[in-house]
Amino acid sequence: MNDILYQKFVKRWEEVTDIPPQKFGILTPYYKYIVGWVKSAPWLFLVCAAALTVVGLYYVLGPSVTYLVTLLQRGF
Amino acid sequence: MGAPDAMFVGSVDFLRSFIGIIRRPYETYRALSLRRNWWEIAHIALLLVFYFATASLVKTAAFRPYILTRQFLALASTAGATAILVSATLWIVGIRFFGGRGEYLAFARGWAYTLIPTVLWFWTTSILFVAIPPPRTASIQGLAFSILYLTFSAVLFYWKVMLSYLALRFGMKMDLRQIIQTVIVSSPVIALYGVVMYRFGVFKVPFI
Numbered sequence: 677m678n679d680i681l682y683q684k685f686v687k688r689w690e691e692v693t694d695i696p697p698q699k700f701g702i703l704t705p706y707y708k709y710i711v712g713w714v715k716s717a718p719w720l721f722l723v724c725a726a727a728l729t730v731v732g733l734y735y736v737l738g739p740s741v742t743y744l745v746t747l748l749q750r751g752f
Numbered sequence: 753m754g755a756p757d758a759m760f761v762g763s764v765d766f767l768r769s770f771i772g773i774i775r776r777p778y779e780t781y782r783a784l785s786l787r788r789n790w791w792e793i794a795h796i797a798l799l800l801v802f803y804f805a806t807a808s809l810v811k812t813a814a815f816r817p818y819i820l821t822r823q824f825l826a827l828a829s830t831a832g833a834t835a836i837l838v839s840a841t842l843w844i845v846g847i848r849f850f851g852g853r854g855e856y857l858a859f860a861r862g863w864a865y866t867l868i869p870t871v872l873w874f875w876t877t878s879i880l881f882v883a884i885p886p887p888r889t890a891s892i893q894g895l896a897f898s899i900l901y902l903t904f905s906a907v908l909f910y911w912k913v914m915l916s917y918l919a920l921r922f923g924m925k926m927d928l929r930q931i932i933q934t935v936i937v938s939s940p941v942i943a944l945y946g947v948v949m950y951r952f953g954v955f956k957v958p959f960i
Binding site for chain 1 (some may be wrong): 902
């Protein structure tokens with residue numbers, strides 16, 4: 677039992693130390709908070725980011741967003 | 753493990769990864785970086801082939817085998833070359849200049865999964881091109897469709913960005929600073945290639 681637990685610990689340890697941790701100085705706690713959300717509920721983050729982008733585009737371009745969509749629809 | 757067993761395991765791994773990159777991309781990419789089965793990539797290639805067949809029909813709008821085959825081959829060979837060029841450029845820049853490490857093939861396998869949002873967007877766009885052909889107008893229906901379509905496109909774009917980041921993070925063991933530097937240095941090559949493809953009329957939006 678102890679061996680299994682130890683092996684699990686070693687595997688997890690190797691996973692954690694395999695890639696360098698992200699550090700952003702004083703912003704690190706905020707980064708970790710946001711990434712926690714992205715890891716556990718990625719689609720909530722993706723949809724919110726997309727909605728904000730589209731609102732921003734509409735604010736900048738107004739009804740001309742339809743031209744952008746026309747271009748994109750011909751872009752495949 | 754024999755070829756049929758490896759193929760079966762590859763199919764199961766592909767399904768798990770496919771669901772995983774939707775539900776839990778971070779954990780899926782961590783697991784993906786440890787696997788060595790190439791059969792799962794064959795399933796991504798099949799998805800691409802399905803899209804190229806659809807796009808050939810939509811683009812040529814003619815049931816002539818010669819034209820369809822020529823269009824299909826142009827799309828498939830260009831997309832294949834693009835995937836290799838983009839992944840190799842990122843790999844070379846990341847390893848040579850910014851301290852990345854690991855194997856190219858492991859990175860390429862992770863990169864192959866980033867093609868799923870791409871093919872999903874291209875496939876949906878080609879279907880919509882037939883179902884609701886452009887141009888869009890500034891009417892209420894046109895605006896509503898435009899906002900929905902842009903939201904859909906932006907969601908897939910951010911999903912693609914997230915998967916690309918994870919492919920670089922786990923495939924080359926880099927941190928965010930190294931990843932941003934690698935992408936900035938690689939961008940001109942990728943952009944130039946996109947312009948060339950546009951000039952040849954193969955892809956107006958780059959199939960990256």
